[in-house]
Amino acid sequence: MELQKMNGHSRDDGFDELAEHEEFLPHKTGAKKEAHFTDFEGKTSFGMSIFNLSNAIMGSGILGLAYAMSNTGIILFIILLICIAILSAYSIHLLLKSAGVVGIRAYEQLGNRAFGPPGKVLAACIITIHNIGAMSSYLFIVKSELPLVIQAFLSKHENTGEWYLNGNYLIIIVSALIILPLALMRQLGYLGYTSGFSLSCMVFFLISVIYKKFNIPCPFEDGHHNLTSFDDHAFINGTDDHCEAKMFTVNSQTAYTIPILAFAFVCHPEVLPIYTELRDATKKRMQGVANISVMAMFVMYLLTALFGYLTFYGGVESELLHTYSRVDPLDVLVLCVRLAVLVAVTLTVPVVLFPIRRALLQILFPDKPFRWAIHIGIAFCLLFLVNLLVIFVPSIRDIFGLIGATSAPSLIFILPGIFYIRIIPEEQEPLLSRTKIMAACFAGLGFVFMVMSLSFIIIDWTTGTSHSGGGH
Template sequence: MQAPGRTLNAQRGWYVSAQQLEEAEAEESCPLLSNEFHRQSSPGVSFGLSVFNLMNAIMGSGILGLAYVMAHTGILGFSFLLLIVALLASYSVHLLLNMCIQTAVTSYEDLGLFAFGLPGKVVVAGTIVIQNVGAMSSYLLIIKTELPAAISEFLSGDYSRSWYLDGQTLLIIICIGIVFPLALLPKIGFLGYTSSLSFFFMVFFALVIVIKKWSIPCPLTLNYVEQYIQISNATDDCKPKLFHFSKESAYAIPTMAFSFLCHTSVLPIYCELQSPSKKRMQNVTNTAVALSFLIYFVSALFGYLTFYDKVASELLQGYSKYLPHDVVVMTVKLCILFAVLLTVPLIHFPARKALMMMFFSNSSFSWIRHSLITLALNIIIVLLAIYVPDIRNIFGVVGSSTSTCLIFVFPGLFYLKLSREDFLSGRKLGAFVLLIFGILVGNFSLALIIFNWINK
């Protein structure tokens, strides 16, 4: 019989006694981690900036796709699904933090190592890289698509052939001048101030969507459709649906999972948190998820009530079409683009860390290696942003595969493997539900998305 708290080797796992775990939680501290954390972060990142950093990791391009999801699930259907995904995302972070105490590790990848050895670490690291590359490329795809349109609305005359209205040129300049320098920063906490700015831009975006709901009439008048193909002016198009399901509903949960994924950033933010403890980090997570849920829901609801079934897969496209040269819309468009842009360097951190742990886990820090990996990631996401035609494809495929794994499957699976609790305990049953939900939803959604592609 192992003595309580005895350390096992990394291939077999590590655990503490239930009494030690309860005492650690009662004291709101992490005795297994606090010394290392304090060495890494002194004096540490404040609670507020940690919330902003985590919200910035959560919120990004997903906010632009949720109105489209509501159009294909209905208001009540969307509300129920979004709430379920938000609660499960918060609960899976709760499991990660518990495992963090039990194993004394500070990374998602090492949890995979403790649970399933080296193959587990490689699978987790590879999943993180794929998911974060998909996320960053979706952000840059929005910038490539929307920034030229936003600039052109401030201009009068024909400047269509100008370099500053070419999306690919602007994308390359932005990545060289902004994304790459910010991504080179050595610690994620340094981005707290840019993250807080990004949060206020998202709030501004949600407020403008609410206000502009009454600026676009439904049914659309000829003034709004005379230069476009008129789809419909029927008043039936202006009735909100409480429940609605179609083949496009397959994108619902993957897009929501994509929109709430922050798990790869949780432990790096935890490492730099001021006075780190499980309870304090859980409060950071709950606050960030709750605020993100509120902004997501308001944006999706009023975006849907503005365009109904005609809402685009990327919400800004509708405002560009029906409210061109509107000063408020032009301003919020630039703000949301800037907010999305500031999220890209934040997502670089877990992607680069995963690559480091896969190939250079035993090496000391090197600025040359750090810079080259950051540059390679930048090149990859720029190429994807240039050649992927529709953001919905990224939401669907990445959300149904890697996002569901990182939010639902891995936390549930690792907790079942590492925890010494009885299977009928509350946490283990919750971990089991999380695992089954992730497997079923991810596979079902991915199958439907591939089926839609084949039919098209």
């Protein structure tokens, strides 16, 4: 894997900075080709890299975006989504520029260059905590949705307790038969094919959401009770708009939208590993991968939120699929969508696992060459831990809400900003230069997001209320 190759670069601090920077320049024709900060040439194509990064961005939060739009209105939601997408692309630009100057393509080693060993450990810990939370959220979807899908395929009207309808058994089976074999691949680039299939499943989900907009009348009927869902769910999202689209609205839930959207664009731990394995890697080429991936997810997020909201308006629930099930629990299309979402989140777990393994390798085995035993052992232990969390921790949403409120702003705003300020030499960019001031403001914005998110969680805990929303 790419990490062991990167480990040696923590010892390259004595190299001349210009010489390192020149490694990014194209080699002259006929000259001997040298490795770009790694001891192998990246073999992943531009398209496959886009699939991998897009899959890393795409999270379970897409199911909560219609709910978020219902709490902001269409115009405000679009403005916020555009701002977060631009900030995410800018954050990746800071990471790539920092990596280009010092010749490092590992998030943890950027932390080491910026702040020494404490910076390396801090970055590794934040990546590990955030991605374990993301993996757990995906497996929670498998735990809750897969039994329902199997039950529907078997034409069972209720769960009668068979083992194959037990979500705990099912996540163990899925982890062992699907996720673990994919996680054992040595290079992240090989997952481009599964990432492409995962994204196609989410495209099917999006097409179904658009189709259902024109097939579900408003007000819709509750498939369980033959009552309009607005009678008992009108205030699910704090609004009372039955069949009227709001362009701009503010309510008690509006403040949750920014953290939800920020978390939906977190992909930064995967950026540098994907950069390492990119064929003919240059900063410009990788920035192109990032820009296309962010733009593609922006379009998917916007269309999903818009058509989901325009289908149910004030009756939309925090998990969009649940709302469709209330209309018609036996709808074949909704069943297929559930299956597609299950496939998508299952195939995303291995992509998220790679950065955790890299972070652990950077801390525990910084100078060890690649060993299959360590590679396999870390993957197995991580999946074992995540399965335990999903099975035994009942209040996992609150726990990972707290993790997400601290790790996501750190990865997308704070760390890229402060790494850039510390790594870019002052003779190249003075401390009071426009770019470093912008990076400082960017990091400050992350602190604001963190404080705001933590405040909402604490308020929820102290008041005893539960405000749900999509997480990445």
